Amino acid sequence: MTTTLSDEQIASFRERGYLQLDAITSAEEVERLRGIFDRLFAERAGWEKGRSFDLAGSDEADKTPVLPQILNPIEFAPELGDTQFRVNALAIARQLLGPTAEPWFEHAIFKPAHFGAPTPWHQDEAHRYDPGMDYEQLSIWMPLQPATVENGCMQYIPGSNRGPILEHRSLGGDPRKSALECIGDFDSAAAEPCPLPPGGAAIHHCRTLHGASANTTDIPRRAYILAFRSAPVPSANREMYPWLVGKTTPAAERAEAWRKRGGPLGRGARRIGEFTRSFAGKVKRRVRRILGN
Numbered sequence: 001m002t003t004t005l006s007d008e009q010i011a012s013f014r015e016r017g018y019l020q021l022d023a024i025t026s027a028e029e030v031e032r033l034r035g036i037f038d039r040l041f042a043e044r045a046g047w048e049k050g051r052s053f054d055l056a057g058s059d060e061a062d063k064t065p066v067l068p069q070i071l072n073p074i075e076f077a078p079e080l081g082d083t084q085f086r087v088n089a090l091a092i093a094r095q096l097l098g099p100t101a102e103p104w105f106e107h108a109i110f111k112p113a114h115f116g117a118p119t120p121w122h123q124d125e126a127h128r129y130d131p132g133m134d135y136e137q138l139s140i141w142m143p144l145q146p147a148t149v150e151n152g153c154m155q156y157i158p159g160s161n162r163g164p165i166l167e168h169r170s171l172g173g174d175p176r177k178s179a180l181e182c183i184g185d186f187d188s189a190a191a192e193p194c195p196l197p198p199g200g201a202a203i204h205h206c207r208t209l210h211g212a213s214a215n216t217t218d219i220p221r222r223a224y225i226l227a228f229r230s231a232p233v234p235s236a237n238r239e240m241y242p243w244l245v246g247k248t249t250p251a252a253e254r255a256e257a258w259r260k261r262g263g264p265l266g267r268g269a270r271r272i273g274e275f276t277r278s279f280a281g282k283v284k285r286r287v288r289r290i291l292g293n
Contacts, residue, residue, distance in 0.1 A: 005092060023197070023201075024092075025088065029083055029084055036079065045073070046072075050253070050255025050256075052068065055068070055119075068110045073106065073108045096203070110221075111214075122209070122211065123207050125207050136230040139225050139226070140227075142200065142224050145219060147194075147197075153212060161206075167184040
């Protein structure tokens with residue numbers, strides 16, 4: 001079964017810029033995903049490739065991350081490709097963005113207990129590094145435990161999706177930090193918190209201003225985010241956002257070093273390995289569906 005939104009929900013999303021759902025998958029799947037996430041973050045999966053990094057900290061190997069994130073965790077846990085969450089998320093994206101909507105990327109965020117850093121106010125579109133292309137984008141954010149104001153549930157500025165991209169900068173003015181923060185004119189007092197049960201979902205447009213508080217509770221806050229976009233079209237008006245020009249991060253440097261590792265032969269071997277793992281994962285998931293497991 002896939003999730004079907006009502007006309008009222010679709011209209012609310014377009015007007016307010018976000019939508020809240022009590023459930024997008026089962027409790028059993030949430031428990032399974034929580035185990036996968038804890039393993040990936042304990043291993044710092046993808047660190048050498050620049051996929052694992054500290055979103056809000058200095059992102060140094062010998063420092064405890066304050067807001068660790070893994071970009072495209074499916075690379076390190078192919079079983080993430082076989083979830084009801086993924087099926088429902090794509091169905092929702094196509095209802096909100098149109099039938100050409102496609103998966104864009106995904107990420108996992110872990111906000112440690114007691115000291116997990118706040119997520120700065122930002123608009124997702126401010127992170128785009130692809131000038132010359134235009135498309136609509138949304139993110140579907142699912143917590144793997146209760147999401148509360150105290151542990152860092154999402155908070156939104158309703159209606160900000162219908163406004164412009166505001167000015168941003170690297171967090172704290174440090175271009176080596178991965179996170180961006182909005183320094184444009186907006187009223188954070190207008191924010192609406194979006195608490196959710198495990199397996200619920202917060203869906204937001206790429207221009208919707210959002211952030212989250214620090215985690216002051218005794219349990220870590222885990223979130224799994226799938227991003228989708230409409231079919232991209234060329235746009236001469238799409239230029240690089242100025243706050244991204246010259247920005248460099250330790251994660252980007254690790255990614256570049258990994259890309260160059262071993263020269264052309266090394267790059268070719270890694271591509272073959274990644275293709276083989278991806279293909280094997282798809283075959284395994286198809287067999288599981290056929291067998292009903």
